[in-house]
Amino acid sequence: MTRLARPLALLISAVVICAGAAYLLWPTNDASATLTGSSDQHTVELRLSELTTGPVDVDLVVTPEDEALEAVTLEPGMPSMGHATAALTAQRGKDGHYRGRGELFAMPGTWDLTVRLGTDTITIAVSVKH
Secondary structure, eight states, X not given: OHHHHHHHHHHHHHHHHHHHHHHXXXXXXXXXXXXXXXXXXXXXXXXXXXXXXXXXEEXXXXXXXXXXXXXXXXXXXXXXXXXXXXXXXXXXXXXXXXXXXXXXXXSSEEEEEEEEETTXXXXXXXXXXX
16 A cells, blocks of 8 residues: 555646646636726726737726827836836727727736826736736
């Protein structure tokens, strides 16, 4: 019995590790995400085509609507790693939504996404899994 205990323990450990990796890496069906944030002046609703690393489509609604605001800048930063990625500019569409496409998140983890609306800023905490 002792002879089988060690290989059995190794096998069980390998199965548990593989199951955990599969759980973390398995793609989810609900790829899109809606994030919200507000300041004293504005509320934003930010829709991302996917909450993931790599290029994403961005659709942003600002309330109250501000006719003078032609573009909104999204500035992602990862405080725990002390770095940021390039800002993404979302242009105002005819329907009042701001749209853009680009890479916001370079790696999984917790990010602060700062939305710049002229002189107003709103920061939204975002958890990116993959």
